[in-house]
Amino acid sequence: MALRTLASRKALVAAALGGARPLPAARGVATFALPDLTYDYGALEPAISGEIMQLHHQKHHAAYVANYNKALEKLDAAVAKGDASAVVQLQSVIKFNGGGHVNHSIFWKNLKPVSEGGGEPPHEKLGWAIDEDFGSFEALVKKVNAEGAALQGSGWVWLALDKEAKKLRVETTANQDPLVTKGINLVPLLGIDVWEHAYYLQYKNVRPDYLSNIWKVMNWKYAGEVYENATA
């Protein structure tokens, strides 16, 4: 019985966080798959190189998915055996790899080639909300860039909607912690990966250059849709 609840809760969580749809396996534990990009690896150049996009998707994200699936299997076994300490010990690996999968799945949707509208600033509801909560679009970009550059080590910088307070916020998370770890009411609109693997081959140590360039391929249309759905 515990098994069945585990599987369905996982599916709900994955769906709510916009992750790839899990494929139910025979044993009842959902397996996750690497989502495809809707554009070619080279389509985001020159903001992000094709080499980085390919490695980032096919190596890093794929590894998170594979390790997440492995961790979930181990969790399933530990839960079935009633091994509480094993269950607790698995939490950090699950948070890391599951978070990595969740975060990157959002990230690919946050990016769009210039030819398909990437970089076009937000309009309507989201645009007005940004003006209200940050003063101007430029002020938001400046804030995100500053917080992203100042982040020590590895992590993400987010434009988040606080559903309860009905306000936009800029947040950072460490390593692969998903945005919800900063607040249960936070909905991710845009996330920028500031792990070194996201930019090193192209920008080397100059993270601020990566941050200022990534806006050129930002998919504000997607962010706007998420915002409208969340505030409907």
Added chain:
Amino acid sequence: MQGCRSRRCSKVVSYYGLITPPYKLDALEPYMSKRTVELHWGKHHQNYVDGLNKQLATSMFYGYTLEELIKEGYNNGNPLPEYNNAAQVWNHHFFWESMQPESGGSPEGGVLQQIEKDFGSFTNFREEFICSALSLLGSGWVWLVLKREERKLSVVCTRNAISPLALGDIPIMNLDLWEHAYYLDYKDDRRMYVTNFIDHLVSWHTVTLRMMRGEAFVNLGEPNIPVA
């Protein structure tokens, strides 16, 4: 900086400088490329030094030695702003000196004996080192430390810029696991990077010197007191 002119003395100010690695920047090839060392030392390490000096201009930590700064700045797990730069300056300097061209292999003499005592065998130590390095989630460092309380060698991982100095132990050797340390040469293959380090780059010579110094602080054996 202005001196105390009224008292006719000159105020000497000193800041931290970037120390050059004890080998040419291409000497660690093919295991660590010249390009990586140039960037890692010349940009990342240099930026930490510059950042620290900038903070020290107006900080209460001005005049502290780097080790003091790290221990005080760590502030029992709530690091003060100067901590990160100071620790990373120290960690990277320690890192360059932990390596030597055409080295690696296995240690000899006292160091080997101590490793065999504390890990069972050198092979066990090597595997534990690689395994620990691969299980670190995110950015950080993997260390061989001499633990003061337990009086033995141990492999530990620390996240981001955390230093065993701040935790009270004696560092013997370290490896940078931040992605910038290996991404240009190995992309996402951290395993190959760590393996090459332990097999070809780690300077057992430096480890021996550091162990000798560490023994001044930690009693590793029982003294042989002759009976009259």
